[in-house]
Amino acid sequence: MRHHHVLHVIAKLLLPFVLLFALYVQFHGDFGPGGGFQAGVIFAAGFILYTIVFGLENARKVAPMPAVRVLVAAGLLLYAGTGVAGVLLGGHYLNYSVLAGTPVAGQHLGIMVIEFGVGVTVAAVMITIFFCFAGREK
Amino acid sequence: MITENLPILLVVIPLLAAPLCVLLRQPTLVWGFATLVSWMVFAISIQLLILVLQDGTISYAIGDWAPPWGIEYRIDPASAFMQLVVAGIGAVSMVFAAKSVPHEIPERRIYLFYTMYLLCLTGLLGIVVTGDAFNLFVFLEISSLSSYVLISLGHDRRALTAAFQYLIMGTLGATFILIGVGLLYMVTGTLNIADLSGRLPEPAPRTSLVAFAFLTVGTSLKLALFPLHLWLPNAYTFAPSMVTAFLAATATKVSVYILLRFFFTVFGVDVAFFDLPVGDILLPLAIVAVFAASTVAIFQENVKRLLAYSSVAQIGYMILGISFATVNGLTAGIVHIFNHALIKGGLFMALGSVFLRLGTTQIDAMAGLGRQMPLTMAAFVAGGLSLVGIPLTSGFISKWYLVTGALEKGWWLVAILVVLGSLLAVIYVWRVIEAAYFRPAPAGAAQVKEAPLAMLAATWVLIGANLYFGIDSTLTVGTASRAAEVLLGLEI
Amino acid sequence: MELVQGLYNYWIAMILMMAGFYVVISRGNLIKKIVGLNIFQTSVFLLYISMGAVEGGTAPILEEGLTRFSNPLPHVLILTAIVVGVATTALGLALIVRINEAYGTVEEEEIHAQDEPA
Secondary structure, three states, X not given: OOOOHHHHHHHHHHHHHXXXXXXXXXXXXOOXXXXXXXXXXXXXXXXXXXXXXXXXXXXHHHOOHHHHHHHHHHHHHHHHHHHHHHHHOOOOOOOOHHHOOOHHHHHHHHHHHHHHHHHHHHHHHHHHHHHHHHOOOO | OOOOOHHHHHHHHHHHHHHHHHHHOOHHHHHHHHHHHHHHHHHHHHHHHHXXXXXXXXXXXXXXXXXXXXXXXXXXXXXXXXXXXXXHHHHHHHHHHHHHHHHHOOHHHHHHHHHHHHHHHHHHHHHHHEOEHHHHHHHHHHHHHHHHHHHHOOOOOHHHHHHXXXXXXXXXXXXXXXXXXXXXXXXXXXXXHHHHHHHOOOOOOHHHHHXXXXXXXXXXXXXXXXXXXXXXXHHHHHOOHHHHHHHHHHHHHHHHHHHHHHHHHHHHHHHHHHHOOHHHHHHHHHHHHHHHHHHHHHOOOEHHHHHHHHHHHHHHHHHHHHHHOOHHHHHHHHHHHHHHHHHHHHHHHHHHHHHHHHOOOEOHHXXXXXXXXXXXXXXXXXXXXXXXXXXXXXXHHHHHHHHHHHHHOOOHHHHHHHHHHHHHHHHHHHHHHHHHHHOOOOOOOOOOOOOOHHHHHHHHHHHHHHHHHHHOOHHHHHHHHHHHHHXXXXXO | OHHHHOOHHHHHHHHHHHHHHHHHHHOOEHXXXXXXXXXXXXXXXXXXXXXXXXXXXXXXXXXXXOOOEOXXXXXXXXXXXXXXXXXXXXXXXXXXXHHHXXXXXXXXXXXXXXXXXX
16 A cells, blocks of 8 residues: 555545544534444544555554553443442442532533443454454465 | 442452453463452352342342333342352352463463453353343353353364354354344333333233244253254363363353243243243253263263263253243252252363363373372262262252152153163263273373362362252252242242 | 335344344355354344334434434444444454464365364
């Protein structure tokens, strides 16, 4: 793909918008359609596009495997940790109402954090899966 | 606060521990951490069992959303008993893993191995404690996906094909369950298992009958009911020793539990066994499972595969008990879940020790092993006797209730067949004993030492428990019969 | 006519389901098996989603003048099931890659043939 200038330019142009759209889907999820799963996949799609156009070597520099692996774990920890925070604050597991001063603010905060955890894990897992398959060529 | 949240901690602690293992990475550290977590979970499960036996069913509303709207975790005597089995076997397997896993798994994969193990534990415990039908499907897939990975980590390349075959059949089974749950939701508009049972219209409309069929076939695939058992022998044979011991003792048992839940709690014994001829279908299948699988087991050259086929036969006994749909029959089925978990866990661990020393589990290679590894082989003999159902072993207790249940119904033939099935078990267990004790070690074979202490300890804990519960069965039979009464709707 | 037209969503789901199931059973190529499995799972997604639809219903967002909503619950459930499906596919394909490295083929019969003498 080294000599495809058109692809390079277009991919570079598209990338910020793909990632931005992912963040929009992520954080607008409590007002309109969206959420962590979709956002994570869109975010990972940006990386996959980059990998296809610029090669695995370059992509690995942007997203080193150890870092991605930490993100996989971190997202899940964030999710489950938020649930446990609800327990520590006197509610049941995944009760967001106790997370902030009022139940409404708590629910708002809770779903944001939870969906962010989902988004991080999904994006990191998708990237890992793609890297694993792409890196196995002999 | 802790007591109130025990049901969720049971599931969340291993779930949180899994990603932490990924972050820790160092093999010994990860093992220590995972072991600690497993024992914590075991302690929680004991606490939960005590609570349930004292105060009755525990209900826990996730996120404080009142059931049936929110997801409910519901622990009645049946689930309390099952979660104890799963957590207990998990805790003991981790001790066994100390020496077995470093021997069989490449060092750089060990942390991932334990991550998968913890996820599998999460899934199995989740299935047992959840009171929500869709949640059950999700946990089923968590445990299944992680067990496919665990199986594929076996040293033989055939582990890969075995895992793939299991993946295909397991996914088909789980998707069937998903269809069944969806159809039930269509009929009732609820996913809560307790709520479902009250809302299913009588007489059952066609949709709920179709749901019943899908759920039965899907679960039968997962629990390896003959003739849907084809994935099981390969998966057990080629998986790493610790995985075989853990999965053989828990995974299929949890699927039997799912079957019990759907048959008795959701549809109720009247629909499942009197409106529909389920008992008439399960009974012959169970008996064929016992005889066909035992016969095949007799001709196996690999002891691990021999025990895998014996597992299919033993599942037959459990289903046989369930198909009676009486208190004694169900008690036999449930108590056999527990006893068989101890027996097979112990036997596969003993075999794991043999594999560690010999590098194979072929029956011929085990010749003369009785003198070289006396403690391991003694454990195997004790486990084998229990498998047959000799008095003073826990296997006898299961068979006793099974025969009682059959006689109570006036089914003499079934009772005789149960005893005959046990005789087949005598033959395949004897083949191993004969090789280990009555044949000289093959000429030129290297002298092998006794298994390491950790592995012996884990094996003997299970075998010892198995002998103990053969003599004092108040805990096992007491809990199982309460569970049976709850399932049959005799006790609320 | 009612049986076909009124329940067409179930017919589609059922045809896809059986098609996928048939592919899983009949094909020896492991990748084709995964494709079949995907079709099979997707049919169930369709079954769920069409079951949540309400005639004339809109997306379940609170807005002036909207009173009929489709049931969002099956959609949420299926989102989870899709993720499970993705995980299954990824794992299945990963196993196929490993199998291909170990056996040099992804045809079931050739794999069995290689294992027989061993």
